[in-house]
Amino acid sequence: MAKYKDIGGTTVGFRSGSEEYTYPSGFEGSIYYNSGNGQFEFVGLGTGTWSSGGNLNTKRYAAGASGTQTAGAIFGGDADGGSPRYGLHEQYDGSSWTEAADLNQEASYTGGTGTQTAALKFGGYSNARHANAETWNGSSWTEVGDLNTARFGHASVGHTSTSAFAVGGSSAASGSAAIVEQWDGSSWTEIADINSGRAYFGGSGLTTAGLVFGGNPENGYTESWNGSSWTEVADMNTDERYGVGSGTQGTNTDALGFGGGYPTVTVNTESWNGTAWTELNNLATGRRNLTGVGSPTAALAVGGEPPILTATEEWTVSHAIKTVTTS
Amino acid sequence: MAYKYSVKENWGKNANGDSFIRHEDRMQFHIEGFPGNVWVTDDNVYADRWIARHSATVKTKSEAQAIVDSEIDDAQAAYDALSEEEQALQSRPTDITLP
Numbered sequence: 001m002a003k004y005k006d007i008g009g010t011t012v013g014f015r016s017g018s019e020e021y022t023y024p025s026g027f028e029g030s031i032y033y034n035s036g037n038g039q040f041e042f043v044g045l046g047t048g049t050w051s052s053g054g055n056l057n058t059k060r061y062a063a064g065a066s067g068t069q070t071a072g073a074i075f076g077g078d079a080d081g082g083s084p085r086y087g088l089h090e091q092y093d094g095s096s097w098t099e100a101a102d103l104n105q106e107a108s109y110t111g112g113t114g115t116q117t118a119a120l121k122f123g124g125y126s127n128a129r130h131a132n133a134e135t136w137n138g139s140s141w142t143e144v145g146d147l148n149t150a151r152f153g154h155a156s157v158g159h160t161s162t163s164a165f166a167v168g169g170s171s172a173a174s175g176s177a178a179i180v181e182q183w184d185g186s187s188w189t190e191i192a193d194i195n196s197g198r199a200y201f202g203g204s205g206l207t208t209a210g211l212v213f214g215g216n217p218e219n220g221y222t223e224s225w226n227g228s229s230w231t232e233v234a235d236m237n238t239d240e241r242y243g244v245g246s247g248t249q250g251t252n253t254d255a256l257g258f259g260g261g262y263p264t265v266t267v268n269t270e271s272w273n274g275t276a277w278t279e280l281n282n283l284a285t286g287r288r289n290l291t292g293v294g295s296p297t298a299a300l301a302v303g304g305e306p307p308i309l310t311a312t313e314e315w316t317v318s319h320a321i322k323t324v325t326t327s
Numbered sequence: 328m329a330y331k332y333s334v335k336e337n338w339g340k341n342a343n344g345d346s347f348i349r350h351e352d353r354m355q356f357h358i359e360g361f362p363g364n365v366w367v368t369d370d371n372v373y374a375d376r377w378i379a380r381h382s383a384t385v386k387t388k389s390e391a392q393a394i395v396d397s398e399i400d401d402a403q404a405a406y407d408a409l410s411e412e413e414q415a416l417q418s419r420p421t422d423i424t425l426p
Contacts, residue, residue: 049354052347055339078416080405095340108416125416242418263421267359284348285337285360288418306420307362307402311337316350 012040031324040324046297046317049281050269053300053312054096058088061243061289061305064112064156066119066136068249069300069314070094072293073116073136076124078108079308085126089136091116092293092300092312104141105132109152109169109200109289113248114161120144120183122166125152129170133188135161145187149179155203156248157210157225158183165191165225167212170199176216180230182207194230196221200289202246204255204296211252211272214241214260222272224252236277238268243288245304249295256296256315259304260288269315271296285311329370330426332391335383336364352377359426362398365391367425392425399423 017036031042056074063077063086075089087103107124114120117138124130131146147166153176154169162185171177178197181188194212201215210225213236220236236257244260253274260266265286270277283301290304299315337360340346348358355373360366366383368374378385386394402420409417 047354049350050348051350051353052337053340055337095342095344262418281353282359284353284358306418307398310339311360312339313348314340314346318350 017041025319028319041321042324043319044322046319047281048269048271048297048315048317050283050301050313050315052284053302053314054092055310055312056097056303057090057099057310058086059308059310060086060088060303061287061291061308062108062110062153063291063303064107064110064121064124065247065291065293065302066112066114066161067092067116067293069294069298069316071116072300073100073112073119074291074293074302075103075112075119075121075136076107076110077291077303085124089141097312101140104134104143105130107132107152109154111154111156111164111166113156113158113164118161120158120161120164122156122164122183122188123147123151123154123169133183147181147188148190149177149181151177151179153199153201153216155201155212155215157203157205157212158207159249161185163207165203165207165210167203167210168194168198168201168215192229194223195232196223200243200260201241202244202255202257202260202292204246204248204250205252209252211250211255213246213255213257213272214244216242216262218242218262220277222277226252234276236270237279238266238270240264240266243290243304245287245290245292245301247292247294247296247299254296256292256299258292258299258301258315259283259286259290261286262288265306283313285309285313328426330388331368331370331374331378332386332388332425333366333368333378333383334364334386334391334394335366335378335381347381348377361391361395361423361425362402363394365394365425367391388425395423395425 013032060077110124158164287304
């Protein structure tokens with residue numbers, strides 16, 4: 001007679017109960033015997049919350065970004081509506097921001113992808129919309145091939161400095177563009193347009209599995225890229241998402257959108273699972289045109305307005321250890 | 328819902344890794360920031376501990392609203408002083424009514 005373990009069972013682990021599980025730990029959903037209290041327990045689903053991070057050295061909104069929550073960077077942006085915009089560049093180590101070498105071309109509402117040590121900046125506004133692109137090698141910025149269409153307020157998609165999309169944005173005196181350009185590490189090439197032209201919106205994911213959402217015109221429209229075309233999928237729950245924040249380090253089935261809104265700013269945070277948006281715990285401070293950094297499980301919300309902020313918030317997913325009860 | 332109003336500058340995160348607003352704070356009580364370093368929290372023991380931890384200055388709702396109004400007035404004046412082109416790149420700060 002077959003034993004249950006042979007059919008579909010699993011070995012129950014034995015732990016002291018003092019272990020910590022930082023998401024993703026690899027133990028999500030696992031059951032174990034806690035020798036510390038004599039209970040069977042399991043590592044429950046993570047719950048994300050925002051806490052305060054280190055403040056920026058220079059307040060700003062509409063900056064570009066690259067990297068992760070513990071090795072992030074923001075560059076460009078604006079603080080007073082004056083011209084030219086900032087070329088300022090700051091790097092985050094998980095607790096504080098440090099100034100690094102400035103961009104060659106100042107820019108607000110610029111795009112960014114990559115890491116803290118290998119980043120790409122593209123487009124933006126500085127007295128006029130521009131097509132300038134630059135790469136960061138860990139010590140300096142170098143100008144590379146320009147976008148074909150000058151723009152600002154576009155969304156960024158991509159995880160690296162050698163593979164990215166510049167999506168939509170403001171590319172004419174009025175109105176919002178649907179034009180998408182792909183960066184292959186040396187030049188920009190136009191690919192399929194998004195269905196709904198827009199600006200000041202969020203982007204996440206890869207050039208093979210990307211996602212864009214929110215923005216102006218005011219809506220929560222979401223479009224998913226499968227490697228060959230953009231498809232409209234479910235809207236965000238909060239449609240007032242002008243200037244929404246998002247880190248690019250997600251996919252088209254795993255993304256996080258936070259803040260935004262006009263005229264009233266929102267504190268809402270939403271998570272995308274490939275099918276629907278789910279509301280999660282709120283930001284402490286509502287803001288739009290904030291800069292998002294990182295992934296759906298470890299993100300930064302940086303700066304933003306109004307008023308113009310230095311504040312950073314850190315999104316971290318933690319686990320609840322739950323006790324198994326029987327009857 | 329009863330709220331408590333306080334004022335304290337957000338110092339972010341210090342070298343020891345301690346945060347102005349910690350993850351456990353967010354799990355224990357509602358807190359929301361507004362212009363002028365005004366913080367609106369639940370009126371409960373956890374929020375009281377947060378206020379005490381930071382030596383934040385407790386305000387009445389009307390006092391807190393006056394601080395926010397002053398900040399918004401200044402931000403609106405700054406926006407109105409911008410050129411038309413600059414204004415097109417931003418949005419005029421709107422009045423905020425505290426909960």
